[in-house]
Amino acid sequence: MxxxxxxxxxxxxxxxxxxxxxxxxxxxxxxxxxxxxxxxxxxxxxxxxxxxxxxxxxAEFDLRFDALAGVAPEQLGAAFVRHFLRQWEAGESLQVLLRTGITNDGAAERMREIFAGQLAPRIAALTGDPASAPVRAAMVSAQMLGIGLARYILLFPPVVAMSEDDLVSWLGPTIQRYLTADRP
Amino acid sequence: MxxxxxxxxxxxxxxxxxxxxxxxxxxxxxxxxxxxxxxxxxxxxxxxxxxxxxxxxxAEFDLRFDALAGVAPEQLGAAFVRHFLRQWEAGESLQVLLRTGITNDGAAERMREIFAGQLAPRIAALTGDPASAPVRAAMVSAQMLGIGLARYILLFPPVVAMSEDDLVSWLGPTIQRYLTADRP
DNA sequence: CGTCGAAGTCAACAGATGTTGGCCAACGAT
DNA sequence: ATCGTTGGCCAACATCTGTTGACTTCGACG
Known part of the structure; x- marks a missing residue:
C-alpha cells in the first residue's frame, strides 16, 4: 500500500x-x-x-460569481470580463466543459445548468430585473464563450495576442450593454 | 452500375x-x-x-461576404449579424466546422483560415482601415461563433427562443462597434 | 508471526473502428 | 454474344476502446 x-x-x-x-x-x-x-x-x-x-x-465546476458582489453598476461589464478571463485561466474546468460539451450531451446539459443556474440569478440580483435576466445571461454567456473559444481552443492569433486589458477594453462595453441596456 | x-x-x-x-x-x-x-x-x-x-x-466552406458589398456603413453591424445567422442556418457547414474544430486540429486550422482569410480582408475593404482589420475580424468572429455555439450546439433556451430580429437587435450594435469604433 | 483487507497489477474479453483486397454484377462497345 | 470496365458488396485484418475478473503485494492489527 x-x-x-x-x-x-x-x-x-x-x-x-x-x-x-x-x-x-x-x-x-x-x-x-x-x-x-x-x-x-x-x-x-x-x-x-x-x-x-x-x-x-x-466537470464539476463553480463560476464563483459571488466574487462580483459590491461592484459599482457602471463597472459591471469590465468586472465580468475580467472575472471570466481569470476563470478561463485558473483551471482547465471551463476548457473541459467547452471541449466536451460539443460532442457530449451530458456536458452540454451541465453547461446549460451552469450558465443559466449560476449566471442568471447573479444578474437578476445585480441589476434588479429578474424578468430579463435569462436573456441577458445568455447573451453574456455567448460572448464570453465565443472569446474563450477563439482564445483558448481555436487559437485565433489576434485574440491570443491580446492582453487582459485589451480584452477588457473591447468586451467591457459589450457586456455592460448586455447587462444593463434596455431590452431591444 | x-x-x-x-x-x-x-x-x-x-x-x-x-x-x-x-x-x-x-x-x-x-x-x-x-x-x-x-x-x-x-x-x-x-x-x-x-x-x-x-x-x-x-468542411469546404465559403462565408460569401461578397453579399455584403454596398451596405451603408452605419448598417454594417445589423447586416453582418443577419448574414451570419443565415449562414448558420443555410447548411451544416458552419456546424461541421465548429463541432469538429474543437477536437480536430485540421478543422481548427481551417477555421482560422476562413475567419482570418475571408473576414479580415472584407472588413479592411468595408472600413478602410487595414491595420486594425485582423483584430476587428477576430472580435466579430468570437461574438458570432459564441452565438452559434449557444444557439445551435449548446442550445441555450433563451438564445434558441429568440427570433432573428431579436438577435439582430442585441448583436447589431455590438458588431457595429467591433467594426467601426476607435481601437480601445 | 500470521491473517485479513485494501492497493496495485496482469491478462483478457467483447465490441467497434479505419482500412484493405477480392469477388460479383451490370452496362457499353465491339 | 463477348469482353473489359466500373460501380457495388462482402469478409476480413489489425488495432484500439471500455470494462472485467483473478491474481499479487504489502501494511496494520491480532
Missing amino acids: RRTSAETKSIILAAARERFAADGYERATIRSIAADAKIDPAMVMRYYGSKEKLFAAA | RRTSAETKSIILAAARERFAADGYERATIRSIAADAKIDPAMVMRYYGSKEKLFAAA
Whole structure:
C-alpha cells in the first residue's frame, strides 16, 4: 500500500481533467489518462466506475460569481470580463466543459445548468430585473464563450495576442450593454 | 452500375456533412455515414481515400461576404449579424466546422483560415482601415461563433427562443462597434 | 508471526473502428 | 454474344476502446 485511496483518486482526477481539456471526451481515453497518472487503467475503473462517471467528476465546476458582489453598476461589464478571463485561466474546468460539451450531451446539459443556474440569478440580483435576466445571461454567456473559444481552443492569433486589458477594453462595453441596456 | 460515380460521391458527401455536424469528428464513424447513405463503407474509402480526406471535403466552406458589398456603413453591424445567422442556418457547414474544430486540429486550422482569410480582408475593404482589420475580424468572429455555439450546439433556451430580429437587435450594435469604433 | 483487507497489477474479453483486397454484377462497345 | 470496365458488396485484418475478473503485494492489527 503505497498511497491512500483518496490520494490516487485525486491524482487520477487531475490527469483526467488535463486530458479532457486537451483532447475532448472521445479522444481522452482511459488508458491515456491512466498513463499520465502512472497508474493501471483498472484503477480508474475501480475508483470511478466508468468513463462517464469519471468525466462527471472532472466537470464539476463553480463560476464563483459571488466574487462580483459590491461592484459599482457602471463597472459591471469590465468586472465580468475580467472575472471570466481569470476563470478561463485558473483551471482547465471551463476548457473541459467547452471541449466536451460539443460532442457530449451530458456536458452540454451541465453547461446549460451552469450558465443559466449560476449566471442568471447573479444578474437578476445585480441589476434588479429578474424578468430579463435569462436573456441577458445568455447573451453574456455567448460572448464570453465565443472569446474563450477563439482564445483558448481555436487559437485565433489576434485574440491570443491580446492582453487582459485589451480584452477588457473591447468586451467591457459589450457586456455592460448586455447587462444593463434596455431590452431591444 | 446503377449510379454514376459522381452521384454516389455526392450522396456520400451529403451524409458525411450531416453526421459530422451532428456528432463531431470522432463519433461520426465511416460506417454510420455509409449507413445513412445506404452504401457500403468500402465505397467511402474508394471515393475519398480516408476519413481525414472525407472530412476535408465535407468542411469546404465559403462565408460569401461578397453579399455584403454596398451596405451603408452605419448598417454594417445589423447586416453582418443577419448574414451570419443565415449562414448558420443555410447548411451544416458552419456546424461541421465548429463541432469538429474543437477536437480536430485540421478543422481548427481551417477555421482560422476562413475567419482570418475571408473576414479580415472584407472588413479592411468595408472600413478602410487595414491595420486594425485582423483584430476587428477576430472580435466579430468570437461574438458570432459564441452565438452559434449557444444557439445551435449548446442550445441555450433563451438564445434558441429568440427570433432573428431579436438577435439582430442585441448583436447589431455590438458588431457595429467591433467594426467601426476607435481601437480601445 | 500470521491473517485479513485494501492497493496495485496482469491478462483478457467483447465490441467497434479505419482500412484493405477480392469477388460479383451490370452496362457499353465491339 | 463477348469482353473489359466500373460501380457495388462482402469478409476480413489489425488495432484500439471500455470494462472485467483473478491474481499479487504489502501494511496494520491480532
